[in-house]
Amino acid sequence: MPPEEVKEQAASETLLDNYRVLDLTEGFCQIAGKLLGDLGADVIKVEPPGGSPSRDIGPFYKDIPHRERSLSWFAYNVNKRSMTLNLETATGKKLFCRLAERADVVLESFPPGYVPGLGLGYEKLSQINRGLIMVSITPFGQDGAKAHYKGSDLTSWASGGALYVAGVPECPPVWVSFPQASLHAGIDAVTGALIALNERSFSGEGQYIDVSTQEAVIAVDQFVPQMWDMARYIPKRTGAAYSFPPGTIMRMGLPCKDGHVAAILFGGGGLAFSQGMQRLANWIDEEGMAPEWFRNFDWVNDYSLGGASQETVNRVERVIGDFLKTKTKAELFAEALKRDILIAPVNDPKDVLEYEHLQVRDYWTKILHPELDDTLTYCGPFVKSSVAPVTIRRRPPLVGEHNREIYEGELGLTTGELISLKAAGVI
Amino acid sequence: MELEKALPLKGIKIADFTWYQVGPQGIRYLAVHGATVVLVETHTRPQGLRASSPYKKNIPSLDGSGAFANCNASKYGISLDLNKRRGQDVAKRLIEWADIVVEAYTPGMMKRWGLDYDSVKSINPDIIYLSTSQQGQYGPCARFKGFGNLASALAGFSHISGWPDQEPSPPYGAYSDAIGTRFVAIALLSALDYRRRTGKGLHLDLSQLEATIHFLAPLIMDYSVNGRIAQRNGNHLDRAAPHGVYPCSGDDRWIAIAVFNDSEWQALCRTLGDPPCCRDARFATFLARKQNEDELDRALSELTEGLEAEWLEKALQAAGLAAHVVETARDLFEDPQIRHRGYFHWLNHTKIGAHAYDGTAFKLSRSPDNYFAAPCLGEHNELVFKELLGMSDDEIGDLLVERVITTDADLPSALQK
Numbered sequence: 001m002p003p004e005e006v007k008e009q010a011a012s013e014t015l016l017d018n019y020r021v022l023d024l025t026e027g028f029c030q031i032a033g034k035l036l037g038d039l040g041a042d043v044i045k046v047e048p049p050g051g052s053p054s055r056d057i058g059p060f061y062k063d064i065p066h067r068e069r070s071l072s073w074f075a076y077n078v079n080k081r082s083m084t085l086n087l088e089t090a091t092g093k094k095l096f097c098r099l100a101e102r103a104d105v106v107l108e109s110f111p112p113g114y115v116p117g118l119g120l121g122y123e124k125l126s127q128i129n130r131g132l133i134m135v136s137i138t139p140f141g142q143d144g145a146k147a148h149y150k151g152s153d154l155t156s157w158a159s160g161g162a163l164y165v166a167g168v169p170e171c172p173p174v175w176v177s178f179p180q181a182s183l184h185a186g187i188d189a190v191t192g193a194l195i196a197l198n199e200r201s202f203s204g205e206g207q208y209i210d211v212s213t214q215e216a217v218i219a220v221d222q223f224v225p226q227m228w229d230m231a232r233y234i235p236k237r238t239g240a241a242y243s244f245p246p247g248t249i250m251r252m253g254l255p256c257k258d259g260h261v262a263a264i265l266f267g268g269g270g271l272a273f274s275q276g277m278q279r280l281a282n283w284i285d286e287e288g289m290a291p292e293w294f295r296n297f298d299w300v301n302d303y304s305l306g307g308a309s310q311e312t313v314n315r316v317e318r319v320i321g322d323f324l325k326t327k328t329k330a331e332l333f334a335e336a337l338k339r340d341i342l343i344a345p346v347n348d349p350k351d352v353l354e355y356e357h358l359q360v361r362d363y364w365t366k367i368l369h370p371e372l373d374d375t376l377t378y379c380g381p382f383v384k385s386s387v388a389p390v391t392i393r394r395r396p397p398l399v400g401e402h403n404r405e406i407y408e409g410e411l412g413l414t415t416g417e418l419i420s421l422k423a424a425g426v427i
Numbered sequence: 428m429e430l431e432k433a434l435p436l437k438g439i440k441i442a443d444f445t446w447y448q449v450g451p452q453g454i455r456y457l458a459v460h461g462a463t464v465v466l467v468e469t470h471t472r473p474q475g476l477r478a479s480s481p482y483k484k485n486i487p488s489l490d491g492s493g494a495f496a497n498c499n500a501s502k503y504g505i506s507l508d509l510n511k512r513r514g515q516d517v518a519k520r521l522i523e524w525a526d527i528v529v530e531a532y533t534p535g536m537m538k539r540w541g542l543d544y545d546s547v548k549s550i551n552p553d554i555i556y557l558s559t560s561q562q563g564q565y566g567p568c569a570r571f572k573g574f575g576n577l578a579s580a581l582a583g584f585s586h587i588s589g590w591p592d593q594e595p596s597p598p599y600g601a602y603s604d605a606i607g608t609r610f611v612a613i614a615l616l617s618a619l620d621y622r623r624r625t626g627k628g629l630h631l632d633l634s635q636l637e638a639t640i641h642f643l644a645p646l647i648m649d650y651s652v653n654g655r656i657a658q659r660n661g662n663h664l665d666r667a668a669p670h671g672v673y674p675c676s677g678d679d680r681w682i683a684i685a686v687f688n689d690s691e692w693q694a695l696c697r698t699l700g701d702p703p704c705c706r707d708a709r710f711a712t713f714l715a716r717k718q719n720e721d722e723l724d725r726a727l728s729e730l731t732e733g734l735e736a737e738w739l740e741k742a743l744q745a746a747g748l749a750a751h752v753v754e755t756a757r758d759l760f761e762d763p764q765i766r767h768r769g770y771f772h773w774l775n776h777t778k779i780g781a782h783a784y785d786g787t788a789f790k791l792s793r794s795p796d797n798y799f800a801a802p803c804l805g806e807h808n809e810l811v812f813k814e815l816l817g818m819s820d821d822e823i824g825d826l827l828v829e830r831v832i833t834t835d836a837d838l839p840s841a842l843q844k
Contacts, residue, residue: 013625059646063653075644076644122792141790143768149751153664154670158672159752162598162599166599172671174661176587177588177657177659184605184788187610194620197620198435212789214765216788218785219788220599220605222600223497226496226497227481230783231482231493240585252597253594262585269841337571342572346585349649353651357562357568358566358636361637374652376651382633383557383632388621
């Protein structure tokens with residue numbers, strides 16, 4: 001084979017097999033299908049006639065609300081095809097069963113009981129296709145006292161413990177101003193599906209996977225459950241700071257001249273930490289801003305996380321805080337890189353897009369949207385692979401864009417049948 | 428034995444050269460589903476997470492960290508000095524044994540030990556080798572020390588967390604780690620799928636920053652398309668009002684409430700007994716509530732602050748609203764839903780006894796899982812060197828004498844008992 005052809009073939013290789021995924025999810029857990037698509041699966045977004053309600057979530061392209069212009073929808077639906085299908089009609093159910101016959105994975109995020117109520121639950125579909133893997137993503141899982149609770153991203157963040165520990169003491173607990181809970185649950189759905197696909201490779205059998213968004217959020221609370229279980233400590237919101245048992249609060253972010261920086265400002269046994277503190281102290285000293293006691297401070301033994309008194313911490317942070325206020329974010333980060341100090345700028349989305357390191361790594365992916373006559377910037381691959389690269393192979397689909405190729409090309413319907421299904425509100 | 432046969436990742440072998448959170452917790456998803464994982468550590472420089480609280484009853488010890496334990500459930504632990512040539516040779520035997528190698532050192536470290544992908548693929552050509560670091564294996568900032576709160580700031584999370592008139596209140600802890608771990612898991616599982624089909628190994632370069640930005644992707648697009656720079660906005664959400672966190676009776680008790688349309692607002696009003704503010708024109712429609720959202724939050728706070736959070740949660744849910752108590756660390760253990768589903772696993776640790784480990788948020792209907800407690804430093808040396816790698820007692824004895832296999836005697840003086 002000439003080298004050119006070898007290259008060609010390699011480029012079309014993907015990490016995942018060309019698994020067929022039927023994606024019925026809504027909201028940001030749609031990231032599940034998007035990631036499976038990024039990895040090489042053939043993901044079909046099954047939308048109700050008129051389009052997925054998630055297409056109404058902003059922000060919108062050029063701020064014009066429209067079902068074909070939702071940037072949130074774009075971000076989490078690249079690498080998918082789209083078909084429309086009304087699952088609440090008898091014909092729609094039949095067509096879905098035919099699709100499920102040859103699918104590997106079905107993803108859904110309806111309230112518990114809804115899909116089985118349509119006659120399309122795992123019990124039913126597994127009779128049609130014993131290798132099928134079905135994944136349900138819900139706020140609290142399929143069973144238990146709260147299974148039928150209504151959920152939203154904010155209430156999921158609350159129910160999983162991530163909300164209570166964020167914010168400042170004088171205000172209510174605060175979330176991230178962009179919903180996160182469903183994204184975590186979405187990736188867990190992918191992990192579950194991939195484990196089940198691995199198992200299917202030797203058993204031949206599919207299975208049902210039940211994802212709880214509440215539990216996906218608990219995994220975000222770095223060691224918070226262990227603090228209660230092991231040390232009877234309840235961490236609280238402390239602003240940009242760490243609060244570790246037995247209760248010392250140490251800053252992890254501070255203002256600088258033109259904004260804010262994040263930092264690790266503790267020492268202790270971890271050498272990266274204590275040496276980083278020493279190097280920061282040296283720099284402060286060089287600039288003539290270090291008092292005598294600060295110059296000779298023992299960062300290993302007297303300044304571990306949770307191991308220094310609040311009074312000591314406050315003294316140290318006053319020196320560091322005064323110093324940071326004399327420098328810009330850019331100055332601090334440049335010097336942090338040079339001196340191996342643990343300080344990074346608090347970036348806004350503009351800073352992120354302009355961050356040189358990501359550009360050097362050719363991270364951003366530009367995708368043409370012919371109907372917008374524009375090229376949009378998407379996040380690049382979440383992992384760089386030496387073979388079978390993770391890439392965007394399809395721009396997000398228009399509503400029902402692939403109806404013809406799926407209904408006619410794969411299910412063998414005629415154009416006439418397609419027209420009558422449309423008239424009947426099935427597609 | 429029956430259990431072992433049914434484990435969904437049975438037979439997958441992983442050499443774990445990771446530390447702190449992202450690598451260990453990512454691999455853990457595979458470990459608890461049946462992969463055999465050997466965690467490589469050393470006494471000469473115990474990893475930072477072993478020195479992180481919480482500790483059982485607040486008593487610090489090398490093997491007693493709950494942070495370390497939670498990230499390393501269901502793994503075997505060995506102690507090996509990779510700075511010694513023979514240590515590197517043993518590591519190579521482990522890599523030869525493994526299907527997957529994961530490393531999370533500062534880029535360049537594995538190469539210094541002769542254990543980078545290019546060096547080890549000759550001894551195990553179909554190895555799946557994943558490197559994870561804060562910003563990837565190359566680029567001007569590749570060697571910047573990778574801690575999650577810094578990556579959260581670089582990725583944009585800190586900027587958009589908190590109140591508009593205050594400095595950022597970033598999500599708790601090293602937030603990007605919680606995202607990075609999940610991407611490590613799916614990258615490894617996909618690579619296994621690839622190898623199963625093609626017989627080929629590969630190298631994966633996972634930048635935690637690049638993975639993490641996917642969780643803010645629409646905001647990056649909003650800037651690149653609309654020129655809008657997202658700002659922190661308290662607990663508000665553009666398509667809901669009220670949407671926030673409100674005080675309840677008791678010590679620091681709160682409820683989160685999300686109301687997406689007028690009929691939900693009316694349901695909320697009915698549940699609260701139709702107080703006067705519910706007839707206030709400023710709050711009558713979605714648009715009006717959005718325009719007067721700060722006043723709305725104040726009015727609602729006044730109504731909730733005398734109510735018990737658990738009662739209010741149940742009442743609002745009964746009215747069809749998304750509402751939930753803001754759970755504390757303690758609440759997570761008392762929540763009937765979490766208990767019912769058995770999320771936490773109480774595993775019996777060799778040194779500190781039983782304590783709670785996180786489970787996973789997904790349940791497989793047919794496949795079992797395989798939870799056991801995290802290893803003490805070097806706890807499974809004999810099992811791994813003898814049974815998994817087939818070394819003789821003599822060979823192991825030599826390695827001990829030469830301090831290639833490390834022991835408590837090799838601990839830094841500050842940690843010696």
